[in-house]
Amino acid sequence: MGDEWFEISRPSYLPLGMRWEKAVADGLTAGVSHAFGIFDRTLCGIQETGMSPSDHWWLPEREDVCGACREAADVIDDRWPQAMRGENARVSVARRP
Structure with a gap:
C-alpha cells in the first residue's frame, strides 16, 4: 500500500x-x-x-414475523x-505518516 490514497471497503448495504x-x-x-x-x-x-439459520430469508413484511426481531432489525x-x-460505497482516506 505504498500509495498516498487507498480505499476502505465496506460490506454492501x-x-x-x-x-x-x-x-x-x-x-x-x-x-412465529x-x-x-x-x-x-x-x-x-x-x-x-x-x-x-434456515435456507430461507427472514422476511420482515410477513404477518408471522416476531415484532421484537423487526424492531431490532429496524434499529x-x-x-x-x-x-x-x-453498491460501491467506499471511502478514500489519506495515509497518515
Whole structure:
C-alpha cells in the first residue's frame, strides 16, 4: 500500500429482507418467524440449543414475523448511513505518516 490514497471497503448495504435468514430450532414458537442473528441468537435475543439459520430469508413484511426481531432489525438498519447505502460505497482516506 505504498500509495498516498487507498480505499476502505465496506460490506454492501442490503435491505432488511436480504440481510438475515429465518431462525430454526425445536424450541422456537411455531408460527412465529424469527431472524437468525449472531452468536446463535435471534435478533430479539432468544437462544435455543441447535438453533441455526434456515435456507430461507427472514422476511420482515410477513404477518408471522416476531415484532421484537423487526424492531431490532429496524434499529440496525437505521444505523447504516444513508450516504453509504450504494453498491460501491467506499471511502478514500489519506495515509497518515
